[in-house]
Amino acid sequence: MNTYDPAALECLAAIVEEGGFERAAQRLNVTQSAVSQRLRALEAQVGSVLIVRSRPLRPTSAGQLLLKHTKQLRLLRADLERDLQDLAPRAPGGARDEERISIAINADSIATWALEALGPLARRNLPIEIITDDQDFTQEWLRSGQVLGCVTTLKQPLRGCKVVPLGAMEYVAVASDEFARMHLPGGLTAHNFREVTFVCFNRKDDMQAEFVARRFGLKRVSLPSVFVPSSEGQVRAVAAGWGVSVVPQLMAAPLVAKGLLVDLAPGYKLPIQLYWHSWNLESEVLDALSTALTEAARKALSN
Numbered sequence: 001m002n003t004y005d006p007a008a009l010e011c012l013a014a015i016v017e018e019g020g021f022e023r024a025a026q027r028l029n030v031t032q033s034a035v036s037q038r039l040r041a042l043e044a045q046v047g048s049v050l051i052v053r054s055r056p057l058r059p060t061s062a063g064q065l066l067l068k069h070t071k072q073l074r075l076l077r078a079d080l081e082r083d084l085q086d087l088a089p090r091a092p093g094g095a096r097d098e099e100r101i102s103i104a105i106n107a108d109s110i111a112t113w114a115l116e117a118l119g120p121l122a123r124r125n126l127p128i129e130i131i132t133d134d135q136d137f138t139q140e141w142l143r144s145g146q147v148l149g150c151v152t153t154l155k156q157p158l159r160g161c162k163v164v165p166l167g168a169m170e171y172v173a174v175a176s177d178e179f180a181r182m183h184l185p186g187g188l189t190a191h192n193f194r195e196v197t198f199v200c201f202n203r204k205d206d207m208q209a210e211f212v213a214r215r216f217g218l219k220r221v222s223l224p225s226v227f228v229p230s231s232e233g234q235v236r237a238v239a240a241g242w243g244v245s246v247v248p249q250l251m252a253a254p255l256v257a258k259g260l261l262v263d264l265a266p267g268y269k270l271p272i273q274l275y276w277h278s279w280n281l282e283s284e285v286l287d288a289l290s291t292a293l294t295e296a297a298r299k300a301l302s303n
Helices: 006-018 021-028 032-046 061-087 107-123 138-143 177-183 207-216 231-239 249-257 284-300
Strands: 101-105 128-132 149-152 161-176 198-200 225-227 245-248 261-263 270-279
Touching: 006 021, 006 032, 006 061, 021 032, 032 061, 061 101, 061 284, 101 107, 101 138, 101 284, 107 128, 107 161, 107 231, 107 245, 107 249, 107 284, 138 149, 138 270, 149 284, 161 177, 161 207, 161 231, 161 249, 161 284, 177 261, 198 207, 198 231, 198 245, 207 245, 207 270, 231 245, 231 249, 231 261, 245 249, 249 261, 270 284
Parallel strands: 101 128, 101 149, 198 225
Antiparallel strands: 149 270, 161 245, 161 261, 161 270
16 A cells, blocks of 8 residues: 655645645645646546646545545544643644644534634644534535534535534524615515525525425525624624624524514524534544534534
């Protein structure tokens, strides 16, 4: 079996993670020419192209396998660092980029329960990198080998991975009190939802349409939309009267209680089941991440 140069593997990872050769060189503190040489040497050793020179750059199938291998090596180093720190604690900070432990989590979980779950690990100097994406797409980061775990709506585990149910995030439709009185005095109905603007996270976000479709028994729903790529930003935009949005009840409930937002479909919540997927590896660091997330989700989410 071939032994691959760790520096070349980290070079491949830097190119993918940074999105280009120039930024990879800056991160690795080498010249761009050195980055190219390391990649060419690795491609020669593997006997296959590892990077598709497109915009954005993306790894080939062989590149994805080596990227996953690199992440596994990082996890092994993190386990070693954790064991060594128990023997001789080091000073806070100073983690290198190649030590980063990457996971993908949807924005609504970050805004509600996930950061609190990861806090104790971060305070123990675990160099966590959180990548955010729509909950239906976070698994793609795991599939490509760029993260070691993800929070997603998809139940089926990938090959070589394990899955744990986290619970259901419940969503409600809300608007500001003034907007509701002016445009939806009787709440959201099957007859008026097309007359108002919905504040969506981004173009991947189908939460608004799914809420309306399930609430009123419709097959296809098209909504007038604006986009605010932040969970907290969505809530702020709604409170400012931009329109209607479907947001986690965990975020909306305090503002509804204060009268700043109005629940437009009282008694109805859209439950979205979430799952934690991770590589099926023996690792204290990975186990600690899994335990922290599953325990926090159990307290915050619905069963």
